[in-house]
Amino acid sequence: MRSCRAGWEQVPLSRVAPEVKGSITCTPGVAYELWSVPAFADGRPEIVDGEQVASAKRPVEPDDVLICKINPRINRVWQVGPARGRPQVASPEWITVRPGAVGSVEPAYLRHYLSSPSFRDWIVGEVSGVTGSHTRAKPAQVLSRLIPVPPVLEQRRIVDIVEDHLSRLDAAVSGMSTAQQRVVMLRAVAFSTLLSRGKACEGSTIVSLGSMSDIGTGTTPSRGTKAFYEGGTIPWITSGDLHQGVVTDVRQFVTKKALRETSLRLYPKGTLLLAMYGEGKTRGTCAELGVEATVNQACAAVQLKDQSTAPWVRAVLDAQYVGMRGMAAGGVQPNLNLRLVRSIEIPMPDLTTREQLLGELSAILDASRRLESATAPLRSRAGTLRRAVLSAAFAGKLSGRSADVEVIEELAGV
Numbered sequence: 001m002r003s004c005r006a007g008w009e010q011v012p013l014s015r016v017a018p019e020v021k022g023s024i025t026c027t028p029g030v031a032y033e034l035w036s037v038p039a040f041a042d043g044r045p046e047i048v049d050g051e052q053v054a055s056a057k058r059p060v061e062p063d064d065v066l067i068c069k070i071n072p073r074i075n076r077v078w079q080v081g082p083a084r085g086r087p088q089v090a091s092p093e094w095i096t097v098r099p100g101a102v103g104s105v106e107p108a109y110l111r112h113y114l115s116s117p118s119f120r121d122w123i124v125g126e127v128s129g130v131t132g133s134h135t136r137a138k139p140a141q142v143l144s145r146l147i148p149v150p151p152v153l154e155q156r157r158i159v160d161i162v163e164d165h166l167s168r169l170d171a172a173v174s175g176m177s178t179a180q181q182r183v184v185m186l187r188a189v190a191f192s193t194l195l196s197r198g199k200a201c202e203g204s205t206i207v208s209l210g211s212m213s214d215i216g217t218g219t220t221p222s223r224g225t226k227a228f229y230e231g232g233t234i235p236w237i238t239s240g241d242l243h244q245g246v247v248t249d250v251r252q253f254v255t256k257k258a259l260r261e262t263s264l265r266l267y268p269k270g271t272l273l274l275a276m277y278g279e280g281k282t283r284g285t286c287a288e289l290g291v292e293a294t295v296n297q298a299c300a301a302v303q304l305k306d307q308s309t310a311p312w313v314r315a316v317l318d319a320q321y322v323g324m325r326g327m328a329a330g331g332v333q334p335n336l337n338l339r340l341v342r343s344i345e346i347p348m349p350d351l352t353t354r355e356q357l358l359g360e361l362s363a364i365l366d367a368s369r370r371l372e373s374a375t376a377p378l379r380s381r382a383g384t385l386r387r388a389v390l391s392a393a394f395a396g397k398l399s400g401r402s403a404d405v406e407v408i409e410e411l412a413g414v
Contacts, residue, residue: 005396008150014143016105017065017097024059024089026050035060035090037068040076047086057089058096063107066094067114069137072123077114079107095139109155112162113147116390148394158393161400165389165408173382176375183368190364191319194357198316198347209313210342214303216265217276217338218295221258228258234266235293239278239285242299247273248290264294265301272302272314274324277335284324284336286317300341312354315361316346381412388412 026032028051035045060066060080068076070093080088090096099105113119123142127135150158198204209215218236221228232253241247258264269292275285277298288310295301304310317324327340349357388411389398397411398404 005148005150007154008148008396010146011149012144013097013147016147016149017099017110019139019143020058020060020064020096020098022059023056023092025056026053026089031086032057033084033086033088035066035078035080035088035094037070037076037091037093040068040078045081045088053089056092058092058094060088060090060096061098061100062088063098063100064090065097065099065107065110065114066090067097067137067142069093069095069139071135072120072127072137073135075115075120077111079111095137095142097143104152105149106152106155106159108159108163110147112159112390113394116394117387118391118394119145119147150396157400158398161398161404162389162393164400165398165404166386169382169386169389173379176378176382179371179375183371186364187368190361191315191321194315194361195319195347197357198349198354201349201353204347204349204353206345206347208342209302209317209344209346212305212309212313212346214305215338215342216267216301216303217297217299218265218301219263220296221254221262221264225258228254228262231255232258234259235291236264237273237289237293237295237299239275239282239296239298242273242275242278242282242285242287244287244290246288246290247293250291250293254294259294266292266294267301267303268292270307270310272304272310272317274300274302274317274336274341276300276337276341283334284321286314286321288314300336300338302341309348309354311358312348313346315358317344320344384412385409 028049030050032048032050032053033045034048034053034057039046062080062082064080066076066078066080068074078094080090097110099107099110122145123137126141127137149155199206223229232255234254234256235250236252236254237247237250238252241249241251254264259266267289269289271289273287273289273295275282275298277283278285302313304313324336324344327336327344348354385408388408391411392398392404392407397407
């Protein structure tokens, strides 16, 4: 750690913000304000009945600072908000410290410092466990870590400057999020319009997907038979691959022996694939094979009798994504099946109308992709600038004047 600036001290975290210990069992019938790790992403605690809380929690107070133990590569530091008439409790997966107990460090200053690159880079290097999400921060190491503590008035000045800069970045990110939401809505409207106009135009007919195609599926060869996989060169596609749109990035392969001895079929390039089940948003996703491949049992493989209709049928299936998910049958995890897939209705206007509607859809999708491409680097830049703001603040480089912008951009390399 760098040497302190004049008037600043370096002290162990536990000296200015002792750890909060203890636990309570939540009482059924009592509403609690639960500061859980999953709730961090939403920016507000959960309100839960004690009956729903299965394990013991830690009682916390306003301005306690929470440092997540789990996977410190994810920057999760929280400051408990004002009391609102409910008992406040936190998951024991947080290291909870109480800066107000000593009075020499401001809670907001501590929260920002613990979110800064200096501290985050250190804590990531100190984690224990295996890799990825299994890594954990050790409370003893965190509490003994030396942190820079300037005089209280300087802490407040730093917090004011940091929050001014971060609020500007947050506003920019919020604007980009709003733009992204509008892109999603624009796409949904475009697909909905294609479907409704395709049905309504004069001379349009409605045909079932099964009547205009040969629809099959695949299987998962026994994992216990190594000869089905080792040295395999035949692409094997699962529903998780369908997010590619046109599937060309093949992750798994099977052998000719698997193709001969199981119910696998080799489908040609251009076959449409529909996810009959899968995690999250996968079910109902449509894609096109960009290579000759086999598929697993979660994919319906649609071989159109007239391949020239593929762009239209693909667009109609994309437009019916939500409707197809609603068709799914079953219990905890509803699935589509080949019978349901064959029954999907496809409006078929004349060729001229289909080409016109596809052209209009393509123009809208191209515009939305350009907007996404433009905002992606801006989101990355906002994250880099956020790190630079915190780095500059705790190096004592921010003055609260316009010159701060140059300092921040220089640190960010933008």
